[in-house]
Amino acid sequence: MKKRKIPLRKSVVTGEMIPKKKLLRITRSKEGVVSIDPTGKMPGRGAYIAMEPEEAKLAWEKHILDRVLDVKLSDEFYQELFDYVSHQKARRELFGDES
Template identity: 35%
Template sequence: MAQIKKKPLRRCAGCGSMKEKTELIRVVKTESGEIKIDQTGKVNGRGVYLCKDPECLRKARKSRALERSLRCSLPPDVYDELGRQLDGG
């Protein structure tokens, strides 16, 4: 029987559900204050997570959850890029 490993869960800033990191997309504010969409999960900085679901992005954008988590404003092009990535799968 396969051993069940506990994987760390992260909370989606949109819907608030807990999921494995691999099911989420990570947005990071780097030490230089740059906002990046982190494909690797290895970028250093303050991160916030979203389901790979455009609906969660919409919710997070409406509630400004990403801004609150990252403690800065997000440029519109970050939302655009997120939207593209989530819609494209």
């Protein structure tokens, strides 16, 4: 049986190539609205970070997403991102890795 290719994406925080399923996509629409994209299919400019609370915290401290998406993000958005990543990691540990 032919082995399937696993899509990889680069984390904007660490610069490491990681399988797409283990990343979270953050998008910026044409109107400049930034949102978390759990499906990975929303239109707009996307940036990926790993589903690790430490990586979300580092992105917040260094305002990495501000530079990558070319917008000024509020602390509320970074807090929402950190909470989302922490929740998803806890779910993955509790229910097992769905990938």
